[in-house]
Amino acid sequence: MKRPLVFSLDLELPEPTEDDKRADLERVADALGADSLVPTISALRTLPDILRKKGFRISPVFSVHYGSTRLIETNTGSCFALAVDIGTTNIVFELVNMKDPGPSLRLQFKNPQIKYGEDLLSRIQHCMQGGLKELRDSIIAGLNEEIKRAARQAGITTKEIYAAVFSANTVMSHLLLGLDVSHIPVSPYIPVVSRALFFTTSEVELDIHPDATVYVFPNAGSYVGGDIISGILATGLHRKESPQVLIDVGTNAEIVIGTKDWILVGAGAAGPALEGGILASGTVAKEGAIYRIDIEGSGVVKYKTIGDSSPLGICGSGVIDLVAELYRVGFIDQRGRFTDSAPTVEIDGEKTFVVAKNDKAVIGINEREIENFLRSKAAMFTSLYVLTQSLGISFRDIEKFYIAGALGSGVQLKNAQLLGMLPRLPEDRFQPIGNSSLTGAGMLLRDASLLDEIEHIHSIITYREMNTDNEFMKEFPSARFIPHTNPERLG
Amino acid sequence: MKRPLVFSLDLELPEPTEDDKRADLERVADALGADSLVPTISALRTLPDILRKKGFRISPVFSVHYGSTRLIETNTGSCFALAVDIGTTNIVFELVNMKDPGPSLRLQFKNPQIKYGEDLLSRIQHCMQGGLKELRDSIIAGLNEEIKRAARQAGITTKEIYAAVFSANTVMSHLLLGLDVSHIPVSPYIPVVSRALFFTTSEVELDIHPDATVYVFPNAGSYVGGDIISGILATGLHRKESPQVLIDVGTNAEIVIGTKDWILVGAGAAGPALEGGILASGTVAKEGAIYRIDIEGSGVVKYKTIGDSSPLGICGSGVIDLVAELYRVGFIDQRGRFTDSAPTVEIDGEKTFVVAKNDKAVIGINEREIENFLRSKAAMFTSLYVLTQSLGISFRDIEKFYIAGALGSGVQLKNAQLLGMLPRLPEDRFQPIGNSSLTGAGMLLRDASLLDEIEHIHSIITYREMNTDNEFMKEFPSARFIPHTNPERLG
Numbered sequence: 018m019k020r021p022l023v024f025s026l027d028l029e030l031p032e033p034t035e036d037d038k039r040a041d042l043e044r045v046a047d048a049l050g051a052d053s054l055v056p057t058i059s060a061l062r063t064l065p066d067i068l069r070k071k072g073f074r075i076s077p078v079f080s081v082h083y084g085s086t087r088l089i090e091t092n093t094g095s096c097f098a099l100a101v102d103i104g105t106t107n108i109v110f111e112l113v114n115m116k117d118p119g120p121s122l123r124l125q126f127k128n129p130q131i132k133y134g135e136d137l138l139s140r141i142q143h144c145m146q147g148g149l150k151e152l153r154d155s156i157i158a159g160l161n162e163e164i165k166r167a168a169r170q171a172g173i174t175t176k177e178i179y180a181a182v183f184s185a186n187t188v189m190s191h192l193l194l195g196l197d198v199s200h201i202p203v204s205p206y207i208p209v210v211s212r213a214l215f216f217t218t219s220e221v222e223l224d225i226h227p228d229a230t231v232y233v234f235p236n237a238g239s240y241v242g243g244d245i246i247s248g249i250l251a252t253g254l255h256r257k258e259s260p261q262v263l264i265d266v267g268t269n270a271e272i273v274i275g276t277k278d279w280i281l282v283g284a285g286a287a288g289p290a291l292e293g294g295i296l297a298s299g300t301v302a303k304e305g306a307i308y309r310i311d312i313e314g315s316g317v318v319k320y321k322t323i324g325d326s327s328p329l330g331i332c333g334s335g336v337i338d339l340v341a342e343l344y345r346v347g348f349i350d351q352r353g354r355f356t357d358s359a360p361t362v363e364i365d366g367e368k369t370f371v372v373a374k375n376d377k378a379v380i381g382i383n384e385r386e387i388e389n390f391l392r393s394k395a396a397m398f399t400s401l402y403v404l405t406q407s408l409g410i411s412f413r414d415i416e417k418f419y420i421a422g423a424l425g426s427g428v429q430l431k432n433a434q435l436l437g438m439l440p441r442l443p444e445d446r447f448q449p450i451g452n453s454s455l456t457g458a459g460m461l462l463r464d465a466s467l468l469d470e471i472e473h474i475h476s477i478i479t480y481r482e483m484n485t486d487n488e489f490m491k492e493f494p495s496a497r498f499i500p501h502t503n504p505e506r507l508g
Numbered sequence: 509m510k511r512p513l514v515f516s517l518d519l520e521l522p523e524p525t526e527d528d529k530r531a532d533l534e535r536v537a538d539a540l541g542a543d544s545l546v547p548t549i550s551a552l553r554t555l556p557d558i559l560r561k562k563g564f565r566i567s568p569v570f571s572v573h574y575g576s577t578r579l580i581e582t583n584t585g586s587c588f589a590l591a592v593d594i595g596t597t598n599i600v601f602e603l604v605n606m607k608d609p610g611p612s613l614r615l616q617f618k619n620p621q622i623k624y625g626e627d628l629l630s631r632i633q634h635c636m637q638g639g640l641k642e643l644r645d646s647i648i649a650g651l652n653e654e655i656k657r658a659a660r661q662a663g664i665t666t667k668e669i670y671a672a673v674f675s676a677n678t679v680m681s682h683l684l685l686g687l688d689v690s691h692i693p694v695s696p697y698i699p700v701v702s703r704a705l706f707f708t709t710s711e712v713e714l715d716i717h718p719d720a721t722v723y724v725f726p727n728a729g730s731y732v733g734g735d736i737i738s739g740i741l742a743t744g745l746h747r748k749e750s751p752q753v754l755i756d757v758g759t760n761a762e763i764v765i766g767t768k769d770w771i772l773v774g775a776g777a778a779g780p781a782l783e784g785g786i787l788a789s790g791t792v793a794k795e796g797a798i799y800r801i802d803i804e805g806s807g808v809v810k811y812k813t814i815g816d817s818s819p820l821g822i823c824g825s826g827v828i829d830l831v832a833e834l835y836r837v838g839f840i841d842q843r844g845r846f847t848d849s850a851p852t853v854e855i856d857g858e859k860t861f862v863v864a865k866n867d868k869a870v871i872g873i874n875e876r877e878i879e880n881f882l883r884s885k886a887a888m889f890t891s892l893y894v895l896t897q898s899l900g901i902s903f904r905d906i907e908k909f910y911i912a913g914a915l916g917s918g919v920q921l922k923n924a925q926l927l928g929m930l931p932r933l934p935e936d937r938f939q940p941i942g943n944s945s946l947t948g949a950g951m952l953l954r955d956a957s958l959l960d961e962i963e964h965i966h967s968i969i970t971y972r973e974m975n976t977d978n979e980f981m982k983e984f985p986s987a988r989f990i991p992h993t994n995p996e997r998l999g
Contacts, residue, residue, distance in 0.1 A: 033696045033698045034696055035695065035696045037696070038696050038697060038698060038730075039698075039702070040698060040699045040700060040701050040702040040703075040727075040729075041691075041698060041699070041700045042700060042701040042702070042703065043701070043702050043703065046703075053575070054703075055574060055706075056701065056705070057711075058685060058686070058707060058711040058712075061685065061687055061700055062685075062686055062687060062688070064700060065687075065688040065690075065691055065700050066688060069691075083544070083546060083576060084544070084574075084575055085574060085575070194549060194552065194553075196556075197553070197556040197557060199556075200532075200560075204526065205524045205525055205526045205528070205529050207524045207530075207531060207532060207556075208531045208532070209531060209532045209533060209555060209556050210531050210532065210533040210534070210552055211531040211533070211534050212533065212534065212537075212545075214547070214552075215546075216549060220548075220549040221549075236531075238529055238531075239529075
């Protein structure tokens, strides 16, 4: 039987008799078939009374906590849990009704730590100046507020949430737990902990059920976080015979190649994010985001926004469309410079191609932004190329490319290929998987046996630092062109 | 390697290098050789700083907690632990220096719950009237006060105590944890829990290290507590091929017969305690207690007190000497009645044989008290006889008799045999083992592998209710005589 990380069972227990003198807890444990049932003291204190008031028919909540099953609530009508992806920029979470396999409520909010620094390094520096508690308090407060909002939307109390699974990069995981991150950015880049951790709510100070289980994904070092491991889990590449690739582009781009026997991660590739970081007009994929752009030869721009709302900004897939279309119609050259035919306007002293306007601002892109984008795509592609080469295989040997993160939703493959972001392989080799980090966290909530798969992934993963890699350095400059100065590299 | 339940190790860890990027915790786990190392959040928060301040030479404290090893303190110079035997009347505990195999500090104090009722039943009744929290609070407060006293005597702080093992009867264990005892005295006599439990300090509210491990022995039902299981552990009878007996006389008398394959406990035998309960002049074995008594034919009494102090009262072994000597010199008959030759005085309307006097009172015994004593010894002997008979074996088949509790210290075997308390077998068959419940708890502190032995004992133990046993009822009356109306029963 597939057992979730947290679950409620409707138990009808036999009542005690002269021939059946099992203790109350043993009765529950036997019904569950769990040798290793570990009760919380609160559950033990309420159990005898509830059992007898309910005629030995109760619906307790159990959670998996390391190797044990815990009894965390003796009787309840509901059972909710959280899957949380903590990004450096955005936090996305799902409130999962563990009793209903239907779609879950999903919420997203800005990581409140942003006020102490946009990127990881500036937050680490803040910690080194005594700001660790401040950073931790801010994310916990943000989480608690948003969890409360989600619970309200779902019509439940936060005490009905019995588990939370956190997937995040190594720094974000550390800050969530209040762990020292000051050794992470300094050679040899040592985190406090790598293994998967379980905590109780009170240790993490989340406002959910006081005995809820909190799980934090393991990391594979300072540069390969739990979000990558969770993403790998979501793709299932760790169960495959032939090589698969996961490309995850968030605030950083990460490339994973692996099979059931080995997993290699290229991490730390330079380049700003596709989302937010590149364009002044950038936005995450939310209502009003421009996600699809066509440019006619005349320079007329057609675009689509999420929810058909008035345009707010351009999200990742929109940026790829935009640069690809600019190149296709000849408004930019191979280096990303505007050609003479490009209908640009000058904004803040920069030649800018305008996509749309709203009440507040002009939504567009300038040369510096295009250059940033091309640096990002170059870093991503070069990582992919160098890793694949280092394994002695070619792109054609890779069975499947899973495209996650900002790239993972709504990107037009033909445009990404046109720009030289992705290899030139048939469309069926590519599979967009959205937020794979969040997906992996949600999968674990629904199937505790994945804990073993996570350990397996954790045990076979290795990583290759790209920032200081000679091959990477050699290949990177050619990849900054559209599509590449050595197009044979594209497969 | 024998690993204690809690231990401190002096670790010299390799410092991180470019070729050794293990996380701080993984470094500790690898040195320990513990796959399942579970850190507390406090330990994780202090670990990176301590490691670097101490040049990667630290002395952390680890505890065994269910199947895992926990890291509960990152660096310490000392490691203490508590073994506690909670009796209905007395609480005895040892403060064990886990770094020093020498003798431990031992303290004893009255169970503060006594003010809510002398015996188990009256305390349970107090609970049923809403007094559970009061009973729990009183024992926790008492423990915390005495632990503080012990720490002071040992010259340590209570935060240097990293584990506590509790051995107690089922009601006492429940009250320690604040668990409902109201179903224990009512058929079919169901406790809340039987299995062994681990808690953290904060759950049990002990004033020791905040992440200390608290272990409570399992029970085998309402009438066979963790103290019996701990006592069995202390004797090692669960590892033997041939039958062994454990006789434990505390507030109640319990008889255990067993081998490595089966263990039978006779529980609930009627009769007041040897200690305290029987004599107005009774006392526990402490300074001033009369533990040895000789009576000359002339009626002159010679006695010895513990510490050669002035007499305070008579302890268990003294009572046995006294009744045996009264019988030997002909001052009482087979039924325990004073003969005409007995030099008695009248006190409070009762014929009393005086042993000693002190400033406050006369120390002696009257007929009613002798009768109570004989009822106790009859209950104990009859349980032993009936259990042995039910197994189809005789006393001679029993390899060893372990004598624990009030009987276990300083009893003269010849006198106990003269009275018909114990079978007439050679002296080498009997082995006094003092407070076996406390001994078992202390053994577990020093060797965590005994957790498996405890599970083994727990899994093979069965019990036989004596109060309602027909054989017991039939045999009991004859055993109330000295030594017995059927002396062949004595073996």
